[in-house]
Amino acid sequence: MRLLLVLACAGLLTACQLVYKLPTRQGNVIEQKQLDQLKLGMTREQVTYLLGTPLAASPFRTDRWDYVGYYKSPRGKVSKRIVTLYFEQDKLARMEGVEDTSASAGIENPDVKTVIREERKEAAESEREASERDSGVIITPQ
Structure with missing residues (x-):
């Protein structure tokens, strides 16, 4: 009997x-606030200080760094972001994926404040929406 009660409570909670x-x-x-601080012409050390060590940096191609981020919220929303930085003569020459895509694609920013606000x-x-629903009472004109 106790086992049945425990299983029923666990089922209700889940x-x-x-x-x-x-x-x-x-x-x-x-x-995004870190990416907004990136400027063309920055050195590798400045970029590393700002964004950290890149996740994918090839030893065979030293002019490209890839920063890959993945976030899954407790509600199941998934957001991915890939930022690719290209260097020429140890200076930042080109950036891809830096623009904010959260407004157009519906991807949330993975920082804690934004998650709580959303x-x-x-x-x-x-x-x-619940308060705007009709009460279910139909009034017919006489």
Whole structure:
């Protein structure tokens, strides 16, 4: 009987999504405010100080660094970002993937403040939608 009660409680808790899932981060943590500080002509040391060590730097092609970031929120939203930097004579010459794509593609920024702000915004929108629904009472004109 106890086992049945424990299994029923566990089933109810998982059905209500009360189990917290940790966010998953892999690769480089790439934030837009760091990328906004990148300027052409910066040295490799300045870029390393600003963004950290690149995830993919080939020993055979030293003029290209790849920063790869992956984030999965507790709600299941996945965002990926790849930033490729090209160097010429140890100076930053070209950048790909630096522009902010979160507004156009719906990819959230993986920093904690943005995640919390987005969750609050979604909760407020769902409350607003729930309050705007009709009451179910149909009034017919006489």
